[in-house]
Amino acid sequence: MTAPPALLTSDSGSVRTLTLNRPHRRNAVDRDLWGLLRQALTEASHDPAVRALVLTGAGGAFCSGADLTSGAADPRHPLDKVRDLNEVALLLHESPVPTVAKVDGAAVGAGWNLALGCDLVVATPESRFSQIFTRRGLSPDCGGSWLLPRLTGLQQAKRLALLAETIDAEEARSLNLVTWVVPADEIDAYVAGLADRLAAGPPVAQAQTKALLNEGTGRTLREALAAEARAQTANFASTDVTEAYAAFAEKREPRFTGRWFRQPATEDPSCAKQ
Template sequence: MTVLLTDDADGVRTLTLNRPHRRNAIDAELWEALRTALEEAGRDRSVRALVLTGAGGAFCSGADISKGLSSAHPVYRMRTLTEVTLLLHELPVPTVAKVTGVAVGAGWNLALGCDLVVATPEARFSQIFARRGLSPDCGGSWLLPRLAGLQQAKRLALLAETIDAEEARALNLVTWVVDAEEVDAFVGDITARLAAGAPVALAQTRHLLNENADRTLREALAGEARAQAVNFATADVREAYAAFAGRRDAHFTGGWAVPAATAQRSEDET
């Protein structure tokens, strides 16, 4: 059985955790598959948005502990988790988690690592680590205080309570709650809008918002200035202005504004 399904449609890549018999708990094979898939998505310029979801009515029940403790040193096991988490956070495209059923432990933190989270009313969430004698991983200790505030983060992590989708939304841990029969169409609409956006500008915006949470205003402004310099070097800005003037929708490509011949002359002159 393929533990991670990949589907591409109109610039949107969907990664589906596919271990429904274990409520998509992540074992070593699935961690490796996720790492490879995220690396490929980051390199593939045809990918304009990414959806992370689970098969069989669950998102992810966390790391698979059904086989007991691994004989491998935890340092090596955690290295893979860290790499997957960073790849997800640093992707150059917007990401959406589509959560149906349970999202627990590392599974919930992978959902929180996406830019937007769409959940059905049946979804349930838990930072289950304390019940396993563990502390949060996959970025949970960084994400929870920033999204829900320090006190609520401590409540969720220390008590390992299970909360429903509406409470998760109230805590800023879910972006939208959408009925199960409507969730596919809703996510499809969101990702279509993201895929139609200016890819370089969206990548810059995603990076700025992720990084500026713990920066000073001066550092944030410097980062914004660098990002805008990158954005103005794309053809998308020119296209946006032309579309506005022509009262039409813009068609963004992420292309460079400087023609190849001009760029070559500039290089020859230096």
């Protein structure tokens, strides 16, 4: 019997959903799944038809982290193995597409950090979270050491990482680690509506905004202002700005496309015959 795919991909309009599909391992990510995630995130970032991305897990769990049981079958040096995690974390962080983690169930270790690497996190009350690394004699990976203190502050990040406590969704929300907590029977519709709203937004401006916010904590005010100026220049090169003004004047919703403002001429004068 052929094993089911470890990563499911589905599209609804301009929203792409990636579903970790190893429920027998609570969606723990092995070498093959890291590779599938890397490929899927790369494709989504370069596909203009994808305007929002949802990351979730199958079978009542989000992700229980990296699959440590598969290590014996992988002869690579540990640094090479961690590179798989690093590439996925960077792709998720740097993607120009807005990303949403839909968490229902456990999000543990690298699995929690995959969720934290998304722009927004929606969880059910039943969800549980843990930076489990120290219980395994390890330290955070998949971006956790960078993400946690920026989202919740240094002291709470140390508490979560050093004690490896398990917290519920409401506490995670109070620590700025979950954006919304939604009942389990409502989360599918809630995330679908949220993703549709993101997909309807101006893609160039959203990509610029995401990059500015991600990079802003490491900049001085002067550097941030210069980056904002560059971003606005890119925004004004898009037809979305004129579309937004037209929609406002016409009292309708804008239809954003992300197209470049300058359209190619039907005939290049420099190539015309003399």
